[in-house]
Amino acid sequence: MNWLNSILILLVAFLAVFMESVFDGARNLLGAQIDLLPALMVYASLSSGLLTVTAVAVAGGLLFDTLSSNPLGISILPLFLPAYIIYVRRGLILREQFYAQIVLGLLASAFAPLLALLMLSVTKQSPVLGWDSVWQWIVMSVGGAILTPFCFWLFDGLNHALNYRPVVESSFRLDRQIKRGRQ
Amino acid sequence: MLKRPHLIALGLVVLLTLIVLNLPHHATNQIKLAIGSLFLPLFGLSKSSQQIIGHASDTLLPRSELLRQNEQLRRANQELQFRATQAEAVQRENDQFRALFGWQKQSLWKVRLASVIARDPANWWHIIRIDLGTRDGMRPDLPVITSAGLVGKISTVGLTDSQVVLIGNPDCKVAAIVEKPGERNGESGVITGVSSPLDNTLVTLSFLSSNSSLKPGEFVRTWGEGKIFPPGIPIGQVVEDSHLSELGYTEARVKLAADLGALEEVWVIIQ
Numbered sequence: 001m002n003w004l005n006s007i008l009i010l011l012v013a014f015l016a017v018f019m020e021s022v023f024d025g026a027r028n029l030l031g032a033q034i035d036l037l038p039a040l041m042v043y044a045s046l047s048s049g050l051l052t053v054t055a056v057a058v059a060g061g062l063l064f065d066t067l068s069s070n071p072l073g074i075s076i077l078p079l080f081l082p083a084y085i086i087y088v089r090r091g092l093i094l095r096e097q098f099y100a101q102i103v104l105g106l107l108a109s110a111f112a113p114l115l116a117l118l119m120l121s122v123t124k125q126s127p128v129l130g131w132d133s134v135w136q137w138i139v140m141s142v143g144g145a146i147l148t149p150f151c152f153w154l155f156d157g158l159n160h161a162l163n164y165r166p167v168v169e170s171s172f173r174l175d176r177q178i179k180r181g182r183q
Numbered sequence: 184m185l186k187r188p189h190l191i192a193l194g195l196v197v198l199l200t201l202i203v204l205n206l207p208h209h210a211t212n213q214i215k216l217a218i219g220s221l222f223l224p225l226f227g228l229s230k231s232s233q234q235i236i237g238h239a240s241d242t243l244l245p246r247s248e249l250l251r252q253n254e255q256l257r258r259a260n261q262e263l264q265f266r267a268t269q270a271e272a273v274q275r276e277n278d279q280f281r282a283l284f285g286w287q288k289q290s291l292w293k294v295r296l297a298s299v300i301a302r303d304p305a306n307w308w309h310i311i312r313i314d315l316g317t318r319d320g321m322r323p324d325l326p327v328i329t330s331a332g333l334v335g336k337i338s339t340v341g342l343t344d345s346q347v348v349l350i351g352n353p354d355c356k357v358a359a360i361v362e363k364p365g366e367r368n369g370e371s372g373v374i375t376g377v378s379s380p381l382d383n384t385l386v387t388l389s390f391l392s393s394n395s396s397l398k399p400g401e402f403v404r405t406w407g408e409g410k411i412f413p414p415g416i417p418i419g420q421v422v423e424d425s426h427l428s429e430l431g432y433t434e435a436r437v438k439l440a441a442d443l444g445a446l447e448e449v450w451v452i453i454q
Contacts, residue, residue, distance in 0.1 A: 021301040064305070066215045067301060072211040073199070073200050073202075080193075128308065
């Protein structure tokens with residue numbers, strides 16, 4: 001397991017929650033705050049182990065709920081479930097494809113708030129919802145979709161810069177001479 | 184086919200979620216405070232960087248512009264001083280009348296200025312976070328205002344910061360009174376929640392008597408019932424004629440006086 005990658009994902013999750021809370025640019029411009037955590041979960045599920053996926057979902061969810069009025073723990077499952085499904089099926093997903101990243105980001109970012117709201121209604125909370133919530137959901141979904149390839153670009157770049165690159169093993173050896181033809 | 188570690192991970196996350204969600208309110212508050220303290224250095228950093236940007240923009244302003252602003256502020260200050268003198272005279276007169284009628288003396292609000300340091304990252308709560316906490320004398324239910332009008336009330340308090348639930352949120356119901364021109368007593372009701380599905384600056388004034396008729400432009404202020412909000416704080420203005428709701432009371436839509444989307448500094452009424 002690549003610990004540096006896991007630590008970087010957790011660090012970015014922490015910073016993402018802080019920035020969502022402090023910077024109002026998207027909220028003022030689009031009327032909704034975009035959530036980076038689902039996009040981060042898509043990246044984690046396609047690039048890390050299950051332990052990292054679980055850790056990011058738990059830590060990210062708890063951090064998000066701490067700065068929010070959400071009941072503590074309500075965001076863990078909405079973050080974990082889409083990432084878990086992607087993780088289980090990741091052998092079938094072309095991780096490097098831009099299209100795949102966008103679609104997975106869109107689905108995860110659309111699913112997470114819906115499940116969170118469903119869980120809030122189950123726990124008898126009364127969030128402020130109206131028709132503008134539909135617009136907010138669209139902004140969150142599309143925003144998450146756009147941010148997902150950015151996550152891949154960011155972390156692949158960081159890994160490239162900070163990690164040793166794996167040595168490519170080849171059957172060809174320089175210290176051996178190949179003689180061809182009959183002797 | 185799901186492997187065993189996958190199922191264990193899924194089960195553990197579901198179990199953890201259920202445990203955390205079922206923790207007592209006091210315990211979750213403590214955990215939130217503990218986790219929230221991780222963000223405190225970043226909040227401080229963000230505040231100081233904003234101040235640095237502010238100072239930098241001040242130094243970039245030309246001297247002529249600064250002088251113009253200074254002159255403008257001097258005039259505004261003189262005007263406000265003049266109004267304050269007038270208000271003091273009116274206050275004295277008011278106190279004399281109150282003494283004459285044997286009414287209790289009205290005390291002026293004591294306020295503290297707070298900076299808005301964060302907003303709720305979730306889109307479905309109308310909540311902000313301010314930089315005053317228990318060490319600054321904050322406690323739940325203290326009213327929060329701007330110079331324009333009512334903003335909300337403090338909901339939860341940490342050591343160095345507090346959460347403010349904004350007006351329009353169902354958790355912030357406000358007893359309100361509508362000033363009727365030429366009438367001594369206005370119509371009273373309760374601000375219950377956001378009124379327009381697409382505009383959260385419009386709130387609903389409910390529970391008005393069934394024969395109430397409100398007209399656009401009439402001012403709405405806090406009534407003072409419920410003892411949380413002192414009377415007289417501007418809330419907003421009625422934007423359209425009131426109508427009878429299906430439940431038998433009259434409702435009206437009110438445009439909030441304070442711009443809740445652009446809050447940077449607010450006042451907390453501590454007494």
